[in-house]
Amino acid sequence: KQEVTQIPAALSVPEGENLVLNCSFTDSAIYNLQWFRQDPGKGLTSLLLIQSSQREQTSGRLNASLDKSSGRSTLYIAASQPGDSATYLCSLFKAAGNKLTFGGGTRVLVKP
């Protein structure tokens, strides 16, 4: 059974600092890995999707890496802003079974 762990569970940084969010998983046979953002009481917004054959994806200030051999993904957010405050969820998709498995999330607070 695939287990997805996100550390830390919560993170507070001053504005301008870079954010590093970690996601680890136990089964490396994944189809893709996706990072989401969730604001309180809201749905999920997809940030970055990394296919199994890729090692990283970038979008603006966001960069996500994937290392299947070590079962890890890292989401970097450069020059954090108060608007980046949210919960960030890592999810894995395994083609067999066709369903996502989510990590517990990291709650981020960027202080002005």
Added chain:
Amino acid sequence: GAVVSQHPSRVICKSGTSVKIECRSLDFQATTMFWYRQFPKQSLMLMATSNEGSKATYEQGVEKDKFLINHASLTLSTLTVTSAHPEDSSFYICSAGTADEQYFGPGTRLTVT
């Protein structure tokens, strides 16, 4: 991008009543939709997979008779919480998509009093 809507966004009901939540894919057809629930400060837990024209597949521990799922068309899936109780109060989120990517609805906050 693909858009998934949910209705209602919030609902308050009395214990013992049933509540229906709709999930619609607005600009694409979805043969498969997924229903999740999320408790405060916790992650999403998959409840069931809804397949158009066939019975839903429920995750272990999820009561199929309590959480009725109907996927009658390629753009609509419904989740009915039957005989709701306060412990069913939660945030319910649906998603729709393909093997490559899922698109999530905005969620429905259910409060059972």
